[in-house]
Amino acid sequence: MGLDERLLRAARAAASEWFEAVGRAEVVKADYHRAVRHLHLAGGSMREIAEALDVSHQRVHQMIEEAGGTEGWKPRRKVGADLVCSFCGAAKTEVSSLVAGPGVFICDGCVDLCGRVLGEADAAHGPSHVDPVPSTSGFSCSFCGRGAADSARLVAGPGVKICDACVRFSAEVIAAQSG
Structure with missing residues (x-):
């Protein structure tokens, strides 16, 4: 059949x-x-x-x-005598520049990475230790305290966040230090 x-x-x-x-x-x-x-x-x-x-x-x-x-995320080291990047955990002696915020720090490499992630926030970026944060998240910048809704963009690392304005400011500080 x-x-x-x-x-x-x-x-x-x-x-x-x-x-x-x-x-x-x-x-x-x-x-x-x-x-x-x-x-x-x-x-x-x-x-x-x-x-x-x-x-x-x-x-x-x-x-x-x-x-x-x-x-790929490095555990954050405790801030003590050695200052470390709050994003990647690199010690001050391991990076070219370290910019300080209120109890947080960001190295030149992470400033560059955050800048790239902020620039590509709408596009997929490769694996890294920072990611863009939605403006509706309720998180705020660890450097200036500005909320995600008040910033054009916000990037998060392991327990630390930074807004686009603080990334630009940190880049300016690093450029001034090296120039």
């Missing part, structure tokens, strides 16, 4: 629709995991994120790892 062609076409169409839906679901899932990772990279703890999204802390950890994790 042969297969009913009409039913076979319907089954193939349903399979095709199902494959497309699975593909769309994977894209949306990846977008969700990246958004959760950005929340974490912008300073949110995994427990805060879990509570806000009504998921487990372990699930948040899994999502962050699936979206790229926190690899």
Whole structure:
């Protein structure tokens, strides 16, 4: 007995629709995991994120790892006798310039990186230890205190944020020091 062609076409169409839906679901899932990772990279703890999204802390950890994790981030060193960049953890002796803010510091390399990320905020940028922060985030600049909504752009590192104006100012300070 042969297969009913009409039913076979319907089954193939349903399979095709199902494959497309699975593909769309994977894209949306990846977008969700990246958004959760950005929340974490912008300073949110995994427990805060879990509570806000009504998921487990372990699930948040899994999502962050699936979206790229926190690899490449250096743990922040404690500020003591050695001044360190609050973004990458490099000591003053390891960088050309270190610009100070109120209890935070940024090195010349991170100023350049933040400037590039701010310039590419609408485009995807490669993995780095800084990410653009949405203007609706409620975060504020660790250097000047200006909120994300009050700045044209805000970039977050590990527990520290900097606005576009402070990046420009830091770049000017570094240029003045080297020139």
